[in-house]
Amino acid sequence: MRVVAVVGMTGSGKSEVTKIFQDKGFSKVRFGDVTDAGVRRLGLELNEANERLVRERLREEHGMAAYARLNRPRIDAALKQSDVVVDGLYSWEEYTFLKEHYGKDFVVVAVWASPATRYARLGQRRIRPLTPEESAARDRAEIENLNKGGPIAMADFTVINESSRADMKKQVERIIEKLK
Numbered sequence: 001m002r003v004v005a006v007v008g009m010t011g012s013g014k015s016e017v018t019k020i021f022q023d024k025g026f027s028k029v030r031f032g033d034v035t036d037a038g039v040r041r042l043g044l045e046l047n048e049a050n051e052r053l054v055r056e057r058l059r060e061e062h063g064m065a066a067y068a069r070l071n072r073p074r075i076d077a078a079l080k081q082s083d084v085v086v087d088g089l090y091s092w093e094e095y096t097f098l099k100e101h102y103g104k105d106f107v108v109v110a111v112w113a114s115p116a117t118r119y120a121r122l123g124q125r126r127i128r129p130l131t132p133e134e135s136a137a138r139d140r141a142e143i144e145n146l147n148k149g150g151p152i153a154m155a156d157f158t159v160i161n162e163s164s165r166a167d168m169k170k171q172v173e174r175i176i177e178k179l180k
Contacts, residue, residue: 001079001082001083001084001105002083002084002105002106002107002179003075003079003083003084003086003098003102003105003106003107004021004026004083004084004085004086004107004108004109004179005085005086005089005095005098005106005107005108005109005151006018006021006085006086006087006088006089006108006109006111007088007089007090007095007108007109007110007111007148007151007152007155008110008111008112008113008152008161009112009113009115009118009139009142009148009152010118010122010130010135010138010139010142011113011117011118011119011121011122011125011130011135012111012112012113012118012161013111013113013121013159013161013168014087014088014111015087016161016165016168017109017111017159017161017168017172018030018085018087020168020169020172020173020176021085021172021176022085024173024176025082025083026082026083026084026085027078027079027081027082027083027084027085028084028085028086028087029071029074029075029078029084029085029086029087030086030087030088031067031068031071031086031087031088031089031090031094032051032087032088034058034067034070034071035051035054035055035058036051038054038057038058039051039054042054046128047128048128048130048134048138051128052138052141055146056145058070059091059146063093064091064092064093064094064146064147065091065093065094065096065097066094067088067089067090067091067094068089068093068094068095068097068098069097071086072098072101086098089108089151090142090146090147090148090151091146091147091148091150091151092147092148092149092150092151093147094151095108095150095151095154107156107157107179108151108154108155108156108157109155109156109157109158109159109172109175110151110152110155110157110158110159111158111159111161112152112158112159112160112161113160113161113162114162115135115136115139117161117162118135119132119135119136122134122135123135157175157178159171159172159175
C-alpha cells in the first residue's frame with residue numbers, strides 16, 4: 001500500500017488532484033481537517049485568519065511535523081483498506097516524518113500553478129475565498145513560517161496546473177499508472 005501526499009501552494013489545485021486519486025480508489029486523509037476542528041473547538045469562524053492562528057498554534061505545540069503526527073493514525077487506519085492520498089502536506093518536517101515512517105511507499109506529488117493563476121482561482125472559490133492580498137499573505141506565511149518549499153522541491157512528480165482540468169487529469173492519471 002502507498003501513501004501519496006499532494007503538496008502545493010494554496011490555489012494550485014491540490015484538492016482537485018486529490019479527487020482524481022480518490023476516483024481511482026485511494027482513501028483520502030485531509031490534513032486541514034485538524035485545522036478546521038481546532039477552529040471549531042475555539043468557537044471561531046472558519047476564515048483565513050483563524051485557520052492560520054490554529055495552524056501556527058498546533059505547530060508551536062506539536063512541532064513542525066504536527067500534522068503528520070496528528071494524522072498518522074488516520075493514515076494507518078485507511079491503509080488497511082486501500083492506498084491513501086494525503087491532501088495538504090505542508091512542512092519539510094512533515095515530509096521527513098512521513099518519509100521515515102513509510103519509506104519507499106511514501107510518494108509526493110507537487111501541484112504547481114503561477115501566483116496569478118492561483119490568486120484568480122482563490123478569489124472565485126465558493127468556500128473560503130481569498131482576496132489577492134490575503135492570498136499573497138498566505139503564500140508568505142506558508143513559505144516563511146511553515147517550511148512549505150522543501151516538500152514541493154523534493155516531489156517525486158509535479159503536475160503543472162495552468163490550463164484545463166482535462167489536461168491536469170491526464171497528468172495525474174499518468175502518475176497513477178506509474179505508481180501501479
